[in-house]
Amino acid sequence: MKRALTRIAPPVVTFVVGVLLAEWLIRALDVSPLILPRPSAVWAAATGEAASLLPALGATAQAVLIGLALSSTLGVAAAVALAASPWIQRAFYPYAIFFQIVPIVAIAPLLVIWFGYGPRAVVAAALVVSIFPVIANTLAGLLSVDPALRDLFRLYGASGFATLWKLRLPWALPYLLTGLRIAAGLAVIGAIVGEFVGGGGLGVLVLGAMRQQRTDLVFAAVAYASLLGLALFAAVGLASRIALRHWHASETER
Amino acid sequence: MRTRGLALAGWLLVACAEDDSKLTLALNWKPEPEFGGIFEAERSGAFEKRGLALERTGGPGAPVVQMVTAGQVSFGIASADEVVLARDRGGDVVAVFATYQTSPQGLMTHAARGLASLEALLEAKGTLAVEPGLPYVKWLEKRYGFGALQVVPYTYSIAPFLNDPTLSQQVFVTAEPIAARRAGADPQVFLVADSGYDPYTAVVITRGETLRSRPAQVKALVEALREGWRGYLDDPAPANARMGPLNPEMDAEAFGLGAEAQERLIEVANGALGQMSEERWATLAQQLSELGLLAKPPQPAASYFVNP
Numbered sequence: 180m181k182r183a184l185t186r187i188a189p190p191v192v193t194f195v196v197g198v199l200l201a202e203w204l205i206r207a208l209d210v211s212p213l214i215l216p217r218p219s220a221v222w223a224a225a226t227g228e229a230a231s232l233l234p235a236l237g238a239t240a241q242a243v244l245i246g247l248a249l250s251s252t253l254g255v256a257a258a259v260a261l262a263a264s265p266w267i268q269r270a271f272y273p274y275a276i277f278f279q280i281v282p283i284v285a286i287a288p289l290l291v292i293w294f295g296y297g298p299r300a301v302v303a304a305a306l307v308v309s310i311f312p313v314i315a316n317t318l319a320g321l322l323s324v325d326p327a328l329r330d331l332f333r334l335y336g337a338s339g340f341a342t343l344w345k346l347r348l349p350w351a352l353p354y355l356l357t358g359l360r361i362a363a364g365l366a367v368i369g370a371i372v373g374e375f376v377g378g379g380g381l382g383v384l385v386l387g388a389m390r391q392q393r394t395d396l397v398f399a400a401v402a403y404a405s406l407l408g409l410a411l412f413a414a415v416g417l418a419s420r421i422a423l424r425h426w427h428a429s430e431t432e433r
Numbered sequence: 434m435r436t437r438g439l440a441l442a443g444w445l446l447v448a449c450a451e452d453d454s455k456l457t458l459a460l461n462w463k464p465e466p467e468f469g470g471i472f473e474a475e476r477s478g479a480f481e482k483r484g485l486a487l488e489r490t491g492g493p494g495a496p497v498v499q500m501v502t503a504g505q506v507s508f509g510i511a512s513a514d515e516v517v518l519a520r521d522r523g524g525d526v527v528a529v530f531a532t533y534q535t536s537p538q539g540l541m542t543h544a545a546r547g548l549a550s551l552e553a554l555l556e557a558k559g560t561l562a563v564e565p566g567l568p569y570v571k572w573l574e575k576r577y578g579f580g581a582l583q584v585v586p587y588t589y590s591i592a593p594f595l596n597d598p599t600l601s602q603q604v605f606v607t608a609e610p611i612a613a614r615r616a617g618a619d620p621q622v623f624l625v626a627d628s629g630y631d632p633y634t635a636v637v638i639t640r641g642e643t644l645r646s647r648p649a650q651v652k653a654l655v656e657a658l659r660e661g662w663r664g665y666l667d668d669p670a671p672a673n674a675r676m677g678p679l680n681p682e683m684d685a686e687a688f689g690l691g692a693e694a695q696e697r698l699i700e701v702a703n704g705a706l707g708q709m710s711e712e713r714w715a716t717l718a719q720q721l722s723e724l725g726l727l728a729k730p731p732q733p734a735a736s737y738f739v740n741p
Contacts, residue, residue: 287588297585347619375586375588386566394522
């Protein structure tokens with residue numbers, strides 16, 4: 180109980196103080212609500228417009244989850260392939276970096292032309308921005324296997340598959356989970372940018388609110404998106420605890 | 434076509450900083466025939482001879498209404514419905530000159546579909562690409578219903594239109610239809626104004642405070658704009674030649690065609706260019722209110738505009 184308190188209290192205090200400070204500053208400086216809405220106005224929009232925000236959040240969350248599922252499967256597969264030989268790595272890794280630097284805003288309209296309007300383009304955008312951290316981290320894990328253990332496997336004549344399944348992948352798991360934490364936030368951004376052009380979800384809601392000068396609703400939608408990101412981050416953290424608590428230093432020594 | 438974009442964050446914390454001697458005018462798009470009169474007034478010295486030093490700023494994605502509200506720029510280009518919305522949200526913006534007396538907003542579809550009216554277009558099965566949240570789209574939906582239409586975001590490119598024979602999209606009659614025709618399509622355009630929703634468009638806005646503190650300057654600006662637009666309507670070529678290099682996506686022919694297409698939307702039968710009527714503003718505010726876009730009751734029509 181005390182541990183939970185020491186963990187939860189600091190961010191909650193930061194939040195409350197930050198919100199109160201913003202509310203006071205915006206009132207004191209008499210900033211137009213068109214330019215910067217007060218936190219209380221954002222709260223009113225977040226609750227009052229829940230009927231449109233919640234379905235939009237649902238649509239975005241669905242695209243994010245599918246995108247993340249795809250980027251973790253494809254990302255791990257790509258990392259395994261890249262780890263297979265230094266030659267493959269040299270030949271293809273530079274192109275994997277493409278996914279990290281791709282300006283998603285610029286290629287999003289193309290995703291619509293390739294995948295059509297709707298959720299598929301949105302999932303594709305989430306996938307494109309979130310796959311690189313999975314590839315890069317998993318690859319780093321696969322390549323950093325303890326040489327002594329690798330030798331041990333070789334000594335016992337373990338097959339390539341057995342080495343991969345019983346040694347390299349478990350070894351890479353903590354790395355993969357770190358990659359997923361980064362990917363989770365990115366996937367939310369990717370999905371919303373995808374929705375700007377593909378339609379649906381919080382992305383379209385933000386554009387509409389912006390066009391109708393509902394700055395309060397824009398911020399409310401951003402808050403919903405942040406909550407989605409936080410929830411995903413927490414979910415990955417939980418998965419990480421469950422998967423690693425019995426054997427990995429990152430989760431056992433807390 | 435005219436997005437406020439994502440640049441909001443950048444403007445958030447900038448305090449009011451207005452210098453009296455220098456005037457700034459924020460455009461909401463690239464130089465196009467839509468702004469012809471402004472460039473003509475610059476070219477002919479209409480601003481200069483009234484002692485106005487006007488600097489153009491803004492562009493695609495500029496949050497013009499917010500910039501004007503914050504006092505970052507003295508004037509900006511917006512549409513009348515944006516003025517009504519901004520005032521409803523507590524922004525003190527006022528219209529002083531209305532370029533388009535008839536809104537140039539329309540929906541473009543392929544002529545081969547043989548659709549006879551806006552209503553037929555909206556009833557037919559197909560895709561409609563429009564910016565999310567546009568008041569006139571809401572108006573059309575309420576007026577005609579969207580039937581089997583799939584509504585998707587417009588991404589400021591006519592490529593999807595060219596590729597999809599069942600796609601319709603929003604346009605400025607001065608721009609996209611001309612580009613589509615020259616790209617080999619056979620577009621058919623219906624003006625939204627014909628459906629009864631007709632906000633003044635490419636309206637010059639300023640802050641109420643500017644209007645009160647510097648009425649002579651505002652009046653001089655409007656007179657200069659009027660002179661510029663008169664000149665542009667008589668001969669758009671010189672101003673087009675100035676805008677051309679600033680917007681390489683449009684060539685001289687496209688500028689000429691755009692200027693020709695907009696003439697009847699700007700010209701007035703009697704009275705002065707750019708003047709606005711209380712009745713039109715009242716109708717617009719009432720329409721926006723009925724669409725549920727206003728949080729408060731409409732303001733008196735006279736609070737939205739002045740004819741300096």
